[in-house]
Amino acid sequence: MHMQTLQFPGLLLVGLVAGTLAAITGRLGPSIWLHIGFNMTTVVALFMEMRS
Numbered sequence: 001m002h003m004q005t006l007q008f009p010g011l012l013l014v015g016l017v018a019g020t021l022a023a024i025t026g027r028l029g030p031s032i033w034l035h036i037g038f039n040m041t042t043v044v045a046l047f048m049e050m051r052s
Contacts, residue, residue, distance in 0.1 A: 014034070014035075014038050017034065018031040018034050018035060019031070021034060
């Protein structure tokens with residue numbers, strides 16, 4: 001699932017945003033929510049694909 005070449009730029013960007021968010025806020029919660037939201041986009045896309 002992880003470390004696929006085509007996905008790397010997007011994953012890197014989300015990781016950088018999550019890290020910056022944690023550094024700015026001093027908390028992990030916002031980064032965890034960002035990660036959950038990012039993963040949910042994949043879950044929803046797969047669900048929609050299965051239904052069509």
